[in-house]
Amino acid sequence: MKQHFSVIELRTRGPGFQPFTQAADSFLRESGVSDGLLTCFVRHTSASLVIQENADPDVLADLADFMNRLVSRDQSLYRHTAEGPDDMPSHIRSILTQTSLSIPVRDKRMMLGTWQGLYLFEHRDAPHRREILLHIIGE
Secondary structure: OEEEEEEEEEEOOOOEEEEOHHHHHHHHHHHOOOOEEEEEEEOOOOEEEEEEEOOOHHHHHHHHHHHHHHOOOOHHHOOOOOOOOOHHHHHHHHHHOOOEEEEEEEOOEEOOOOOEEEEEEEOOOOOOEEEEEEEEEEO
16 A cells, blocks of 8 residues: 655635646656545635536636625624634635545546546635645555
8 A cells, every 4th residue: 555645735816716636637647656545635724625517617607606695795794703804704615615525546547527627716815825735545
């Protein structure tokens, strides 16, 4: 059994989806592991990870719009407001989505569906530097 770790850094420009499928693919090719399980983990509480459509950008735009309707930015609803009007809504969005993903790997390739890609979902308004831990375990 082998395992390999790496951290990728993504710089966001505000709310939205940032792809990292290619970075995960590169990590797998360099890992020396052919078959196993890839774990992706975002080390932040106001961003999340998703597997989502990678063909039609309207899907990502609709998902962002839906999340904006679902989670209010009305500061009167929250106690935690010291970090700005986007902070507490960002924490709520991250618990509604995911902070980690597990993806089966075979022949050094993620077993994603045809239209699936990996994305960091940034929830804060300001640009941020986000870290995603990648871990592959297998043979």
